Amino acid sequence: MSVDTRTALTVLTLDTPTLGDRSYLAHDGEVALVVDPQRDIDRVLALADEAGVRVTHVFETHVHNDYLTGGLALARATGAAYHVNAADEVSYDRTPISDGEVVEVSPRMRVRAIATPGHTFTHLSYALEEVGADGTESIGVFTGGSLLYGATGRPDLLGTEHTHDLLHHQFGSAQRLAGELPDDAQVLPTHGFGSFCSAGSTGGATSSTIGTEKRINPVLTQDEQRWADSVLAGLEDYPAYYVHMAPGNAAGPTTPDLRAPRPADAATVAARIADREWVVDLRSRTAFAAGHVTGTLNFGIDGQFATYLGWLIPWDTPLTLLGDSPEQVAEAQRELVRIGIDRLEGAATGDPADWSDEPLSSFPRAEFADLAQVRHHRAVPVLDVRRASEYAAGHVDGAVNIPLHELIGRLDEVPAGEVWVHCAGGYRASIAASVLAAHGRPVVAIDDSFDEHAAAGGLPIV
Template identity: 40%
Template sequence: MEITSFRTPGLGDQTYLLTHEGKGVLVDPQRDIDRFLRAAADRDVELRFVLETHLHNDYVSGGEQAALRTGAELVLPAAAAPAYRHTPAFHLEEIGGEDGLVIRPIHTPGHTPEHTSYLVLIDGEPTAVFSGGSLLVASAGRPDLLGTARARTLARLQHGSLRRLAALPPQVELLPTHGEGSFCTASGAGRYTSTIGDEISTNPLLAIDDADRLADELLAAPMPIPAFYAYMGPANTLGVPPMPAIEVPELAVADVPGDAHVVDIRPRKAQAEGFLPGSVGIEEGTDFGSWAGWLLPYGSPLVLVAEPGQDVAEAVTQLAQIGIDSVRGVVRDLGSDLGSDVGSDVGTAATGRFELVDLAAFVALTERPDAQVLDVRMPNERAAARLEGAVERFLPDLVAEGVPAELDRDRPVLVACGSGRRASIAATLLAREGYRAVVLDRAGVPDVVAAKAARHAA
C-alpha cells in the first residue's frame, strides 16, 4: 500500500491517493482533479473509489467529476444525501474487499452531522484512517460552521467521534483532510499527518473525558468564518461542474467590464507604486483565493491585474477551488492608465497608492503625537499581542462594517498585521474610501510591540 498526499496550502487541506495492487482510492479531492488523475496514471493505477468524508464547508469538491471521468465509485456519508449519483456509506458497512483492500466507514459526526471517517484494512489489518474533519493532528474539526444554533450539539457529538477514533489500534496512520492553515480546525493544527498512538499521547482534546467540557473548549474562542464558506456546502450538495478554463483573455484597461471588480495580484511593492483606483490589491500567494472569496461579492465578475509573465493560471485555479468561475480577463500592462476611470464600479476617488515602510520607520511614525494606527489582525492574534492605542478591525470587517469612524482621512493611517500581507490589502481598501495608508512591511504587530518596549527601556 502507498498513500500520496496533495497539499492545498491556501486552504489548509489535503487530498489523498491510496494505491494497492493496481487499484486506487481518492479521498476528499479538490476541484482541480487533473493533478490527482495524473498521479494515478503515473502509477498505472485504476481508480476504484472516490471517498468524501463530508460535505465540505471550505472548498467545492472534485469528487463527482473525478468519478465521472474515471468510472470510479463515488462514496459519500449516508446522511449527506447529495443530489447526484453516489454510493451511501453506512456506519461499519464495509466497502471493497478486492485484493485484500477493505474500506470501513465510521460515522464520526461533529464537524458536520453526516461526517464519516474511513478505516483502511489491508488483509484484515487496520492500517490507516482518513479522518477528514474529525480527529486532526493536535486538534479537531470545528463544530460551529453550520451556525451557532447547532454548534454545541455538534461539539458534544465530536467528543464521541474523537473517542471512537482514539479506540483504533495505536499504529494506525491518521490522515486528516484539514490541517495547518485551515479555518475548519478548532485550534491551530500542527503537522499534517500522525498516528492514533501519537494523538493519544499528545492531542489535548483527547484528554477531555466529558462531552460538555469538550464543547466548552471547542467553542471558547472560535475562529472567524470566511464569507465564502456559506456557498460551499450548498454547492457540494447540489453538484459541482467541471473546472473552468484557467486561461483568460488579456484586456486593456478600457475594456474592463463596468460591473467587474478589479483584483490586483501583483507584488505589494508594485501595488504601492500605483494601482488602478478602486481595485482591491491581493498579491498572489498560496491564500490568494481565500482572501478574494472572503473580501469580494461571491460570484461577481472579476478582472485581474498582473505583471507581465506573472502566473495568472494559479490565481484562476485558486478561485475555481472555491467555486468562483467569473474571471473575465487580465490586465497585464497598466502603463499610463493609472488614475483613469475604469468601469462603473471602480471609480476615481482613491489615491491609487500607498507607502511601504520597514519596522524601524513604522515604530518611529507610531510615536508621533498625531499617529493613528490600524491593526487588521484576527481577534485571537490581538489577544496574544496588543498594540496600545491602535484601532482594531479585522481585515474582512473593513468590507463588512466599513472603515472605523475613529480614523481621520486627513492624516496617514499606519496599517499593520502579522507580516504586511493583510495590511497591504487593507491599504487598497482604505484608498477606495480616500485614506492614505502607510503599511508595515515584512514585520507585524508583535515586532512593533517588542521594538517599542526595547526603545523605551533603552
C-alpha cells in the first residue's frame, strides 16, 4: 500500500507477488478508479470498502498476457465505466478510450490517456492528475507494461515477428513519458516485481518517480540501439500459459468461482494418479520430501506457485490439490483462477497418510556442501534446472542443464542413476525432484542457495 501525502489523492497498491504484478486503486476520499485489477475482484472491493469510497471507473493499460483481468467483472459489479483502448478487439461492451483523452473521474481527480505501445501495440498509460484551485498537477502515471522500475515491459509476447517493431515502440514510449511528466510524478507499473513480462531486471525497488527513472533506467540513459541490443540479448522463455491469457481477456473473463472443491479420498487420489491426471501437493518442499503420495507433484504454495504450475501443466489437464489445510487449498485456488485454471477435480487436506492407502514415498534433501563431500568418493550426476542464462553465468562443473519448464519433455536426457538436482534456491529443484520421483527416478533435492553456497561448499564452478 502506498499513500502520496503531497496531495488530497490517495493511491493504494494491491500486490500479487506470485505473478509479479500490481493493481492500483486511487481515490479522493469519495470516489475511486482502479487500474489493471486481477481477476479475484473481492480484494479490490474490500479495499474500496475499507477506504469508504465508490469505484466509478476501471482502466486497463493493455490486454494482459500474464493473467486474466478482473476489470470487466469489477465494472459490472460496481456499475463503473470500463475503459479499454478503442483499438483493442474485444467481445464485450466497454468505454473506449484513446491517446490524449481525459476522463473526469471527480471534480478533483482526472486521468489522461497516453499511448505507450511497446509491450503491446495498443498499450496505454494513464496520467493521474489532481485538479485544484491553482491548476492541474500530475501526481503519477500508471505505466502497465511500459516504463517499469529500472526496466521496461518485454516486447516479444505477441510473437517474434512483432518484436522488432514493438521494441522500438517501447523505446519511444519511455521517452514520451519522461518528456511529458514532471520528475516528481510517481511511476506506478503493473509489471516488474518478478513478472516474466519484464525485460531486464527491476531490482528490489518498490517505488520510483519519473526523475529517478531518468537517472537509472537504461531505456532513458542509453541510446536506442545499445538499449535494444541489450534487451534482445536478455529475452528468455516465458510461461507457456501466457498463450491463453490474451484471448481470454479479449473474450471477457467472468467472476471466478472460489467455492471449495469437492473432497477427494485416498481411492480417488490413487485413481487420478493412475489416469495420469495431475495431483499437486501444495505443502512446503521440506514436508513433501519427508513424505508424499507416490506420483504426486510438489508445487509449494510458498513460492511462485501459479507461474510454475501454469508453465508446466498441459492446458486443460484435470487437477486435484493436496494441502495442509482448507485455507492452503483456497489460497492455491485463488492463484489458479488468476491464470484461467478454473477447473479443479477435487482436493484433500490434513495428514498425507490419509491421502493414500499405500506407504508414502520420500527422497533426501541436501546442501551443496553435501554434494561436494559425496563427489570426493564417487561420481554423482547433477541436474541444474535453472534457466539457460543462469547456467551460463556459472554452474557446477559437469552439471547437466535442463531448465525446469523443459524437464517433462526432456526426461530421457536426465543422467542415469541417482540424480542430485538443484536450482538457485530450492523451490524449482523441489518441483523437478517431484517430477523425477513420480517417474520412478532416484533423486536428491538440493535445498540451498547456489550463489552463496555452491563454491563455498567446495564445488568447482565454471
